[in-house]
Amino acid sequence: MSFQVAPTAYDRFMGRYSRPLAVEFADWLGVRAGQRALDVGSGPGALTEVLTDRLGSASVVAVDPSEPFVAAIRERLPGVTAIQASAEQLPLADESFDIVAAQLVVQFMTDPLAGVSELRRVTRPGGVVALNVWDFEGARSPLSAFLRVLKKLEPATDDETDRTGARRGQLGVLLRDAGCRDVDESELSVTVTSPTFQDWWEPYTLGVGPAGSQLAALSPDRRLEVRERCREALGDGPIHTLATAWVARGVR
Secondary structure (H helix, E strand, C coil), X not given: CCCCCCHHHHHHHHHXXXXXXXXXXXXXXXXXXXXXXXXXXXXXXXXXXXHHHHHCHHXXXXXXXXXXXXXXXXXXXXXXXXXXXXXXXXXCCCCCEEEEEEECCHHHCCCHHHHHHHHHHCEEEEEEEEEEEECCCCCCCCCHHHHHHHHHHCCCCXXXXXXXXXXXXXXXXXXXXXXXXXXXXXXXXXXXXXXXXXXXXXXXHHCCHHHHHHHXXXXXXXXXXXXXXXXHHXXXXXXXXXXXEEEEEEEC
């Protein structure tokens, strides 16, 4: 899935959660100087920036199918190699990286097993393939409060619980099926505070991802109803969102 939205819209919608998650993810992976890293499905660069801070721009490559996101990385992190491509067809040589990571991406891959197999292909022997996806199954994603309200009003809503990686253990199975060994699974949590309800709500109106696009497809009156139901559930703010992601890593 390619996100054809402005990078700034994605930043406001998901970046507020993906940036702190990227720090926790890099810590969990033990990213250290001297390694070469690939960020697959990089978006506008939340994880790419963390990897660059720790490894240097010359040691980081970012790949994303969305042209606006690739352009954003080239502008924001000019020393990083940014490539427009899908996870399932990486235009990169075998055994090229010490760490190959896909943050909040697996659930949007057209063929997750093919995508993760590609991640393993470009990982050096002994290197690490790493994945994370929000816990949609347990309603612990940063979007869960919104999706809960939307699904009550619109039962056909895609609440993302059936997407690959959204349930406990799925990422580990995917890594093993792709040929990785010594698979380790855990979870990481971040807390993000929205000062007011409007700060929390406004990013959903930008049409980003399944949540935003489903809201945009509703009539104005229905969108207003969703907004008011969310405000009733969450209050006027501040709103503290605890978001948890499944994480898994395996060795090539």
